[in-house]
Amino acid sequence: MFRAIFRVVAAAGTAVALVGCQVIGPSSISAGRDQYNAIIHSTSMDQTLANVVRVYNHEPTLFMDVTEVDAVPTFLGSVGGAATNIGANPGTSGGTIAGRVGSAVGALQYSETSTIRYVPLLGQALVQQLVTPVSVDVLAELTDSAWAPDSVLNFATYLTLDKDAFYPTLSTIAELYDKDFLQFVAGKSELTKEKPETPEKIAVAGSTIVQVETVQPKSGANDSLVLQLLPFHPHELDQKTQKPGDLKDKRRYLQLWARLLRIYAGTQPQYEIRLDKLKEGDKEKHHWTCGKLDFKNLNGPDEKNHMKWDIHWKQITDALADLDKNIDDKITNDGDFKDTLACLRPWIELRTAPVPYVKANATAPATNPGTPHQPDEDAVARQNEVPKLNLASLAPLMRTESAIGILKSATEPPGPEIEFLKPEEYQKIKEEPWNKYKHPSHYTLLPDNEDSLCPEEEKKKLESGGSGGCDNPPEQSGDDAITDRIGEWVRAWTKDRLRLGGMYSYEMQCDDVLDDDHIKMNRRLGHLRRLILVVVAPELPANPPYAKYFDRGRWYYIAADDEISQKNFHLLSMFLTMMAAPPQTPPLTPTISVGG
Numbered sequence: 001m002f003r004a005i006f007r008v009v010a011a012a013g014t015a016v017a018l019v020g021c022q023v024i025g026p027s028s029i030s031a032g033r034d035q036y037n038a039i040i041h042s043t044s045m046d047q048t049l050a051n052v053v054r055v056y057n058h059e060p061t062l063f064m065d066v067t068e069v070d071a072v073p074t075f076l077g078s079v080g081g082a083a084t085n086i087g088a089n090p091g092t093s094g095g096t097i098a099g100r101v102g103s104a105v106g107a108l109q110y111s112e113t114s115t116i117r118y119v120p121l122l123g124q125a126l127v128q129q130l131v132t133p134v135s136v137d138v139l140a141e142l143t144d145s146a147w148a149p150d151s152v153l154n155f156a157t158y159l160t161l162d163k164d165a166f167y168p169t170l171s172t173i174a175e176l177y178d179k180d181f182l183q184f185v186a187g188k189s190e191l192t193k194e195k196p197e198t199p200e201k202i203a204v205a206g207s208t209i210v211q212v213e214t215v216q217p218k219s220g221a222n223d224s225l226v227l228q229l230l231p232f233h234p235h236e237l238d239q240k241t242q243k244p245g246d247l248k249d250k251r252r253y254l255q256l257w258a259r260l261l262r263i264y265a266g267t268q269p270q271y272e273i274r275l276d277k278l279k280e281g282d283k284e285k286h287h288w289t290c291g292k293l294d295f296k297n298l299n300g301p302d303e304k305n306h307m308k309w310d311i312h313w314k315q316i317t318d319a320l321a322d323l324d325k326n327i328d329d330k331i332t333n334d335g336d337f338k339d340t341l342a343c344l345r346p347w348i349e350l351r352t353a354p355v356p357y358v359k360a361n362a363t364a365p366a367t368n369p370g371t372p373h374q375p376d377e378d379a380v381a382r383q384n385e386v387p388k389l390n391l392a393s394l395a396p397l398m399r400t401e402s403a404i405g406i407l408k409s410a411t412e413p414p415g416p417e418i419e420f421l422k423p424e425e426y427q428k429i430k431e432e433p434w435n436k437y438k439h440p441s442h443y444t445l446l447p448d449n450e451d452s453l454c455p456e457e458e459k460k461k462l463e464s465g466g467s468g469g470c471d472n473p474p475e476q477s478g479d480d481a482i483t484d485r486i487g488e489w490v491r492a493w494t495k496d497r498l499r500l501g502g503m504y505s506y507e508m509q510c511d512d513v514l515d516d517d518h519i520k521m522n523r524r525l526g527h528l529r530r531l532i533l534v535v536v537a538p539e540l541p542a543n544p545p546y547a548k549y550f551d552r553g554r555w556y557y558i559a560a561d562d563e564i565s566q567k568n569f570h571l572l573s574m575f576l577t578m579m580a581a582p583p584q585t586p587p588l589t590p591t592i593s594v595g596g
Helices: 002-056 123-131 136-144 149-156 163-178 246-263 313-325 334-341 403-411 423-431 456-463 479-492 516-526 563-577
Strands: 064-084 101-120 182-187 200-204 208-212 224-229 288-290 293-295 347-351 418-421 532-537 547-551 554-558
Touching: 002 064, 002 403, 002 418, 002 532, 002 547, 002 554, 002 563, 123 403, 123 563, 136 149, 136 182, 136 224, 149 163, 149 403, 149 563, 163 182, 163 246, 163 516, 246 313, 246 334, 293 313, 403 563, 418 423, 423 532, 479 516, 532 563, 554 563
Parallel strands: 418 532
Antiparallel strands: 064 101, 182 224, 200 208, 224 347, 288 293, 532 554, 547 554
C-alpha cells in the first residue's frame, strides 16, 4: 500500500513539473503575445487619431510610448502523501479494522503578473521626433516602397517657390508617376556642393615654394529630390504598326514633362534644353529650333565668337509653353516625338538647401543631359560654349515639413488634407463615382461636402462677408465663382472620363495651363482633395471602426470600410515616428518567466 502511494505521489509530482515547464510556458506565449500585440497596435492608432483631433482643436499633442511589457506567469503545484498505522494488519490486535491507511493530496495554482511601462515623449526627444523636417531620403524611400507620391508630397512638402503653383505641379507629377513615366531619387545638388579651396602657394626662406592644400569637410548629405523621367516604353517607339492611342500617350508624356520643366525653369544647374541639339533657323530674327521647339530672339554663337551663347530662361519657357498648348499640332508622328524629346533635359532636382550667393551667376556645367552628374566626353572642349545660368532664385525649391507641421497643415485651412464630417456626408463622398474609379489615393469633394460640421449660423456669416469659424472659409474675393466652376467641372467627369487632364488637373484644350485662371482653378481643385476622412458622431457605428477617439461628448473615427483614409492614416502615422532619435540606452527586453 505504502509503495503504491509513493508511486502515485512521485508520478503526480513529475506530471506537475512537466506541465509547468512544457505546457504552461508555451501556452502563455500563445495566449499572451497576440493579445499584447493587438492591444498595443490598436491603442497606438487611437493615440495617433487623438493627436490629430487635438491639433484640429488647437490643443497640444501628447505621445505616450509603451517601452516595456513584462508578463510573469506563475504556476504552482504541490503533491503530498501520508500513511498511518504502519506495521498494523487489518483485523489483528493493536491494529485497526483497516490496518495501514494511506492518502495523497495535490493542489494547482496559476497566476500572471504584468508590468507595463509608459514613457511620455518630452524634452529633446519630443523636439527631435516632431520638429525635425522629413529628409529627401525618406521621401524617395517611401515612393520606392509603393506609397503614392501625391500622398507623400501633399503631406510633407511645399513643392514650389510660388505656393499657388503647388497643386498644378503636384497633379503633373502624380499623372506622370501613375503612367509609369517618373521615378524619385535622393541626391546632392551640384549647386550646393562645397568645392575644395584652391591650393595656396607660400614663399619661404630660400625661395622655396610650398603648396598648401586646405581640406574642406565633406558635405555629402543628400539635399535634393531628383525627378527622373523614365524612357517612353522603348518597345512602342519603333513598331511598324501604330495603335490609335499610341501617339496620344506620347503627346501626353511630352506635354507633362515640358510643363514641369517650364515650372522649374531658371532654378536648375543645367538648362532645360540641350544646346548641342539647337539648329539655326532665321539668322536675322535670331530664330533657333530643336525638334518641334521654336526659340525666338535667341542670340546663338556667331562666326567670330562661336563658343558663346546668350540665353535667358524666359526664352526657354516661352518655347515650352508653345509646345504645351499646341502639342497636337506639333507632334504628328513618331519622328517629331523622338526629335523633340531628345532636346529636353530628363531630370529636375528639387533642392531643400539654398544656393550660395557665390554661385548666383555660375556657369552651367557642360554635362550630358542624360544624367545629372556624369561628365560629357567633350566637356573640356566645350567649356566656353556654356552660358551663365542666371538663376531666377537662390531659395530652396522644396521645403519639407516636420511631424507637427504635417499635422497642422493637414487639419488647418486653406488646404487641409483631413476632413472632419458627419456620417451622412461621409457616405455621399464615398459613393461619388470619381472616388471609386481605379482606386484613387485621395478623395475629391464637391464644394457642398465641405464644412458639414459647421453650424448654419456660421455659414451665414461667411456668406454675408463676415468672419466665421468654419474649416474652409473663402480665401479671397472671387472664390465663389471659381468654386462654382470647379464644382461643375468635377461633376462633368461622369460624362467624359477621357477628358484632357482627367481628374488630375483642370485643363482647357489649347489654353495655357499655367495662366492665372488655370492656376486658381487648380488651386481650388487641390483644396477639395482629402487624404483622410474623420467621421464625427455622438455614437460609434455598429461595425467597429478602424481607429477611434472620444472627446467632449463626440466620437471621432475612421470607418472600417474606408480604404483610402486607412492607407493615408498609416502613412501619417509613419511620418509622426520616422524622425525619432535613436535611443541612447539599450532597449528593454520583455520577458516571460515561467517556472519549471
